[in-house]
Amino acid sequence: TQLLEQSPQFLSIQEGENLTVYCNSSSVFSSLQWYRQEPGEGPVLLVTVVTGGEVKKLKRLTFQFGDARKDSSLHITAAQPGDTGLYLCAGGKMNYGGSQGNLIFGKGTKLSVKP
Amino acid sequence: NAGVTQTPKFRILKIGQSMTLQCAQDMNHNYMYWYRQDPGMGLKLIYYSVGAGITDKGEVPNGYNVSRSTTEDFPLRLELAAPSQTSVYFCASSYSTGVAYNSPLHFGNGTRLTVT
Numbered sequence: 001t002q003l004l005e006q007s008p009q010f011l012s013i014q015e016g017e018n019l020t021v022y023c024n025s026s027s028v029f030s031s032l033q034w035y036r037q038e039p040g041e042g043p044v045l046l047v048t049v050v051t052g053g054e055v056k057k058l059k060r061l062t063f064q065f066g067d068a069r070k071d072s073s074l075h076i077t078a079a080q081p082g083d084t085g086l087y088l089c090a091g092g093k094m095n096y097g098g099s100q101g102n103l104i105f106g107k108g109t110k111l112s113v114k115p
Numbered sequence: 116n117a118g119v120t121q122t123p124k125f126r127i128l129k130i131g132q133s134m135t136l137q138c139a140q141d142m143n144h145n146y147m148y149w150y151r152q153d154p155g156m157g158l159k160l161i162y163y164s165v166g167a168g169i170t171d172k173g174e175v176p177n178g179y180n181v182s183r184s185t186t187e188d189f190p191l192r193l194e195l196a197a198p199s200q201t202s203v204y205f206c207a208s209s210y211s212t213g214v215a216y217n218s219p220l221h222f223g224n225g226t227r228l229t230v231t
Contacts (some may be wrong), residue, residue: 102173
């Protein structure tokens with residue numbers, strides 16, 4: 001059972017275009033994190049959202065947490081080739097993978113921005 | 116800062132062989148994790164540890180073992196390698212529980228394992 005659905009799975013766009021990546025679930029999460037992963041490297045945290053309806057901006061990236069804390073979106077304005085990578089969302093879920101609770105990762109969106 | 120260091124970067128095993136994937140962190144983090152990443156499948160939690168001497172199973176622990184004798188090191192052991200264990204393995208650490216909003220995961224650069 002995939003608790004976190006990311007869409008689209010693949011996205012290829014031209015430099016300067018805008019895009020939105022979605023992370024959806026039927027479950028409520030205590031927090032939602034977005035990571036970016038480049039080939040041959042581990043994921044690196046971009047942002048954490050905690051409060052329902054929260055919006056955070058990181059330069060050209062805008063992150064939103066759904067009001068019910070079940071979904072999130074990442075919007076990139078004027079994409080650049082440096083934005084190329086795998087974008088992963090991860091939800092904090094108690095009782096997942098042990099009583100401590102752990103992060104559940106989506107399958108990721110592979111973004112390619114062509115010059 | 117080194118952060119999370121994983122060795123080796125690549126390894127090819129024959130079916131039935133065993134090996135240990137090494138992971139070390141220098142951030143004095145209590146929590147450490149092992150994930151596997153298969154193409155198009157995201158990251159799956161194998162095992163995690165909340166401190167030296169304490170380990171617990173994640174979502175996909177079968178075929179693996181871990182130990183945590185020090186805060187810094189968290190090795191992952193494969194006893195009888197199988198083709199289904201072909202994957203990229205990531206070790207990560209965090210200051211507190213991964214569900215805490217202020218405790219992001221810090222990942223190593225992975226070990227790419229092929230079992231043939």
